[in-house]
Amino acid sequence: DERELTAQYLNHWDAIVTPADDLLEVKTLARAAMDCGSPYDLLLIGPTWSLAQQLELAQDLRRNSQFAAMPLVLMTASRSYSERPKILNTVFLGADPLQRAGLLRAVAAAVGRMSPEIAYDHSEFEMPAQQPVSVEEAEKEGTLILIAEDNLTNQDVIGRQIRLLGYAAEFSENGAEALKAWKTGRFAALLTDCHMPTMDGFELTKTIRAEEGDTKPRFPIIAITASTLEAEVKRCYDSGMDDFLAKPLEMPKLQAVLKKWLPKPTLKLHPQAAQSVHESLNTESPESGSGDAEGPIDPGALIKVFGDDPVTINEILGDFIQPARDNVAEIQSAFDAHSPDNVGTAAHKLKSSARAVGATELADLCLTLERAGKGGNWNEIEAKMPRLKDCMDEVQAWIARKI
CATH class of the missing domain: 1.20.120.160 (HPT domain)
Structure with a gap:
């Protein structure tokens, strides 16, 4: 039974689960819990009901001010993103079949503890540059990226990803160095780790925002951190950061954020190479069942x-x-x-x-x-x-x- 399996997974993660037999009972239980002053932290609707029925419930709840912000997870039989409308505080989960890792991610995303999966149109991806752009070329184009990161392996990994996407970057090992680099005016955006020696990413961002004042254009600052806890994400935005990426950075998500904040790089990938990357981007993630997750390296x-x-x-x-x-x-x-x-x-x-x-x-x-x-x-x-x-x-x- 899928409902029993879902409850077992959630109980394993120390969640307190209240089952409901139908959608009317969902609304009844939710209202009763709200009236008692102990509202549910999350409503999860299984794939027993059609997407149309689930959406009707979601929209009905959203019309009630009491439930406007309540997180929802809608488990659907279809994995098609095109069928999923954007609804406030609602996460969709393709549940055919139900996978434990996917359920965990959806629930964590709904309550603000993990970045949700994003629907990417891979056909519209601007594929990586065939030849890496130089720092000088990137600076001239207004696409040079400053990265504040103290871990050498992370520097290597992120630097390669940046180059594959057709951008160029320079690194600072702490916030103090990054602040000095920012003051040169050579950079178009900052990707910063949150926890670094000397000056962390939060203090770095606050200092930049204070120096910008009301007279300078706002400089794009993007958090890159291994923590996706709600408090950490909130702290990033409260300090003045504009966006957030969870480590390890995934190529589609990194590309989407860079595309949002920077001009497009000019160099393009040879079509044959683009096809190879296109196929790899459409490869299922390890949590979807691909990869050799049993060994020491996945x-x-x-x-x-x-x-x-x-x-x-x-x-x-x-x-x-x-x-x-x-x-x-x-x-x-x-x-x-x-x-x-x-x-x-x-x-x-x-x-x-x-x-x-x-x-x-x-x-x-x-x-x-x-x-x-x-x-x-x-x-x-x-x-x-x-x-x-x-x-x-x-x-x-x-x-x-x-x-």
Whole structure:
């Protein structure tokens, strides 16, 4: 039973689930909960009902001021984006078949804890440039991008993505350096990590906005961060940022944001190469069932980030090893020094770069260490540390076989 399976998934994530037998009961229960002062955080409508019936319910709820902002997830039998109208605070989920990862993403997106999937018209994509544009050319065209990022692997990954899309970028390792670079007036937009030494992305953005005042044009600032929690996203916008991208950056989403804030790059890809990238962009994501997610590296994650470009993927994997080894050594040193704060800080560095190359278990392990470090949970750190070296060894061995 699909409803029972959905409830099991949600209960596993510690959600409190109230089932309803029909759409009338949904409205009755929702109103009763609202009247009691304990409204539901989310309404999820299964694919038992047609899309037309679901939309009628959604629009009926939206007409009532009490439910105007209540998050909705509509599970549909069809995966076609063209059939899905834009409705405030509503996320659509193709549920034929129902996949746990897709359900989690839809629910998280509906309550503001993850970026929702975006419907892309791949036929309208401007494909990557055949020859990388130079910094000088980009500056002249008004498309030069400033990127504030302290992690070397992330710099490498994002830089390659930017070049594949026909843009050029320069990097700053912290907010203070980025602020100095911004003052030169050479850049058309800023992509900034939120958490960096010396000056973080939030302070950088506030400083730029203060210096702009009311006289200068607003400079586009886009957050790039591994955290998609609602509080983090809100903090980005509250500090003065204009847009938000979750790491690892996905090519279609990165391209959509750059297209929104920057002029189009002038160079175009050769048609044959464009077809290769077009096909890779239409490849199902790992959470949809493609890729070898069972090994230490998920190839599907890399294809999602870079497209079907084995040369670039192998270079990224090769460049990942030594910085990752250095990060592991830094985590171990912090552990040996019995410093939970430093364990968390060092684990944060490795987490995002591991995620970028598809090393999911390693990234998840680092996330656990990061949270334990921030919370001062030494028992959790001690429990997870023995796995760190073995996990890194497995990643390195997989990469050695691959390249």
